[in-house]
Amino acid sequence: MKKDRREFLIKSCGALSTVAIATQMRHFGLMSAEAQKVIDDSPQPNNPSDYRALVCVFMQGGNDGNNTVIPNHTAGSSNTFDLYNTARSSQGLAFTQAQLAGTSIQVPRIGNLAYALHPGLGIQTPATNIVNNGIHELWASGKLALVTNVGTLVQPTTRATYIGNQVVKPFQLFSHSDQVSQYQGGRSDTQSFTGWAGRVADSRQLIDNQGALVPMVTSISGAQLFTSGQSTLPLAIADSNTLLNAVLNPAGFGTNPTGSTLARLNAFNSLRTFDLSNNYVAAASNVTELAMQANSKLQTLVTLNTNFPNTSIGRQLKQVALMIKKRTDLAINRQVFYVQLGSFDHHTGQVAGQNNLLVQMSQAMRAFYEEMVAQGLGDKVTQFTMADFSRTLNPAGTGSGTVGTDHAWGNHMFVVGGGITASNFYGMDGANSTPFPQLSFNTADDSDNGSGARGRWVPATSVEQYAATLARWFGVPSSSMASVFPKIANFSNSGGINSDLGFMQPPAP
């Protein structure tokens, strides 16, 4: 059944006014091939019967995975605490096993051996903004999964094929901006105009969010590549320091403007429909229009059950929780959120710096998880992390006050929520036949070559495989995977596209 263009616009932008349609028409000449195909081919699809959301927690600057997940056993495996300790202790960057005692985990995938999480993810001494026991505890309850040695890849790559230049390498490895773009863009062979959440929205908005009053994707941290689709724009709002009814409300109009104030508001809104021949004017009008439309839908406030830490990431996730609580008002079924915390770029000062950030992240993610349980959405909302890259196993500098690390590659990602299958390590096996990278220099998984090798792991699992597993749970069907992740076919195995790492439960029926 072919729907007309105007109907598409109404649905894709969330019930826009006639004025808005006039503004949007020009830009929404912008209909992605994917969205067009959906309109042309689909029978009238039905909205899904449940609610689902993905929440991306981006660790800006590149979190050091080597101090985030640590082998905590001394025998029986190629990866041991000793390898880690030898590589890092002399410069003051290694935890002791005593320090790791409170955050140990057992890993079924690797013979039930003990690993440990960064102590910042465990129980903290009571203090300001310590509001719960952190996310380590969720491992035992089966709500925390780890996808290990994930990174940007164009195709499956090993140390040998990397060093031998036998594979296409990700574009500009080790550069912050490019690696962030590849995680967010969901492809590593070239620069991307769109992010993978944006393409998920391009693909699903018309089907899953019919009649929704706000876009599928919301950022609590400004414009991000991750959130931009070809035919869909994200909402961007401030954190919970600003109430939802004020977050997109321009000052000065009050709640029920009359007289000259109403005349001003009307003119303010009308001006966005003129002079759109300049692309920058049109783009600015487009964003402002989206804000004004969403604002009108956010005026009724809701409250939460859970105490969130008053940190940046805490306030961001709290705002997400408030948005989710309004899901019925907003008539929305599928949402993707973006939050971030930084600055993980610890070339120096990592010991205190990383701990501080991971405590903030852990406290906020745990609070968010508990709030979702309270909202009855424990298994319907999944938090997952991304980061620029990991950091060198070999430290930069020395001494616990100054020691840091440099840019590296494969890293470990957290997935939190009742939608995971079980607490375990996930991902493809690397050189040591486990999904955890071998902590050895100039051999096994190290992409560095030669005597100065510093330990930059060749990822065994690509960002696309990680993201596609999440997208599949969210409701992206196999038939759409290639349009959301253009290079996913590079990671096929003999059985077909290997885009399901198994850490998420099946999609909604």
Add this chain to the structure above:
Amino acid sequence: MKGRTSHLYLRYLVALVLSLGTVAGISAQTDTDPNSPMPILLTGAADNRALTRQTVARPVLKRSKGGAAQAVAYEEQIVPAGAFARDSRAVLFLANLDLMEGEGANAFRVYGRDEKDHIFRFPVISIEPTQMMRMNVYELTIQLTDETGFWGEPSGGDIAVYLTWRGLASNEVKFGIDTTGGGIKDSPGVVPMPPEKVDAQLSGGKPSIGRGGKQIVPNYVGYKWSGDRRRFLEQATFGPTAASDERIRRVGLHVWLAEQFAAPYPSLSNPYPNFPLQAANPVTTCDGSGTDDSPPTCFRDSYTQYQPQTWFFREAYYGDAQLRHRVAWALAQIWVTSGVDIQQGQHEVEYFKILANNAFGNYRELMKQETLNPAFGDYLSMSLSTKNNPNENYAREIMQLFTVGLFMLKSDGTPICAHDPCQVGESPLSTYDQNNVNNLTRVLTGWSFCQLSGATCPHLTSGTVNFIDPMILNPAANGNINNNRHDVTAKTMLSYNGAPNVNIPACATTGSTSCAVTTGVNAAQALANIQTYANTSLDQALDNLYNHPNVAPFVCKRLIQQMVTSDPSPAYVGRVAAVFDANRSSPTQMKAVVTAILLDPEARGDNKTDPNFGKLREPVQYATNILRLFNVKGASGNPLSDGSFALTNTRTSPPLVQVFEFSGMAQVPFMSPTVFNFYPPDYVIPNTAVVGPEFALMNTGTAVQRASFVNRMVFTSPAIAVNSPDIPLGTTIDLSDLQALSAADSSGGLLMDDLNNRMMHGTMSASMRSTILTAVTSISATDALGRARQAVYLVATSSQYQVQR
């Protein structure tokens, strides 16, 4: 060509006048018409199908045995275009150009819109002069392969095509891709432009479009082009004022530039903040807690960016050396350090001074000074990088962000790929790899803060880290050769055509220059030799970077983006880059570069019609432009703002007071979130293939904050309880001149005329004007201030104004 001769003649004249003007100090002069002619794509007479060169079959009669028979001959004709095969080449004819020496294909961009309203861009392969009737016409060859890669393939059928040149858009024409027809709709107002009509227009009784160089009105001096004057001031300053507009009208652009190059900076009334460096761990009398701080503002002034921030805004509001301030600010968004990590305001002041001091100087000198600047050393970890524990941070960023960039570039800034031009989705060639980063890192090991007493470190203050003097090598060596932290082994720098210093040799281990203790060289001498070697290596490495062919287009494009337009044509980048290169060794290189940026024909002109011309005003420019337009003042009757936005009368959280407005809009000066600046130079606006860096800061949240900022400035008069000398005074505007205009004309027309000129340089559309006028006249004519506020709010918050164009 005739046109070119006279054009060149005028340029010589300008040069002569300029030199006279410079000698005489300030001397009125007349600048030439800044307007380029509007390019015209020629069409057939019947409709707007583009004229093209096509091989046309012509039936001929041929005599043969058994009688006459039809045959076909082929000939090249200039005809209205039918359809071209996709990925083939097409020829278009272009009239009414006035090309400069060397101006060619990369000055043009050709856009096509298909029936789905998708926009494509087709590479221009060549442009060749030809003659048609009495006109100089150009034959433009384009490749019908989209180069943006955003929409995939255009749908078949007719597409609407226009071309841009120097910020101007041509008329719209039409031709087919694969086939003609389809659902394309012409833009409103499209008319045929056949050669006969264009020829008559150009050479008939009327003056040709834009050839105004000869139309000087004698009783004007300086620069009479009022629209372009305003645009120029938006590009070169923190916003036009009545006084600066009048100054340029009188003296012209060249003399104004000469005045700006000579103006004292910072303004005499606004010297750089000069607060003593403080200990890394605040003492209790300067820790911002309790009541014992002495002075009470100690923490605010020393440990936050309050002083550089407020100083920066005072200079933007009132400074005379606007151009230097603007260029320094542009450089600060390339060479980024940030108070997010840098502890003390004074540290940032010292870093910013280098940018301002070199804003009209030499880029290589800027590179050296910032490399050794302590704030940079701290921010990007070079101060900690040693031969045994090298830190790649600064080495990577100086290449990626400050000098050569990630990709190999042509001299016009377009990327170099394995294919020429790059194919859609093809990655450009990399400028360097990890090995280069490692090698440069090793060159940069061993420097740290200047902590030696005596003449070496004149600004050292006991108990503080020296963030004033440049970093030095091995400050902690203390005469012990084992304390050397510089890597004295050989290094390999970037290799490219003509590259200097590709190989930096290892330091000698014997002889008088030995870096190791050896016969005749004791530890002290060896350390001195290491210092010499390291400093020489540093200069060699910086020369290796500076001479890379990427530097000119890389740096110049960023400066153009900061000042003029987000997506400059490659030709514009190329022209400025050529000036950068021609002045490589000049101590006033950047003066020439800034002049080239501002006087380029792509920057100049009364009316810009290219849909991709201009830039979204970043929050800082947005705010300062509005404030300067309306007599920026302090709150509560203070004649001058102190640079703060005082929304509360508390000093318990002074940085928040200062930055409040800018944190909402996501650009707090001296507080960039990362070394990648507030926004990336290659940011592509979501839902488009349009480059718009500042749009990285424009989302639903910040868009509303921009309107709220204007609301607070226009409608509220922040009342500050000035009962304590250390409370920020705040900033407000004064609309009394507009109020008078408003009172003088109850129709609101005078008010609108003034705002159109003042804020929109005459580009306000009729619909925009009437919409605002309706809202203005909803207020009684007796409330003149209310009407002025209504009008200013609506213009200032409009997207039309938010884009500098």
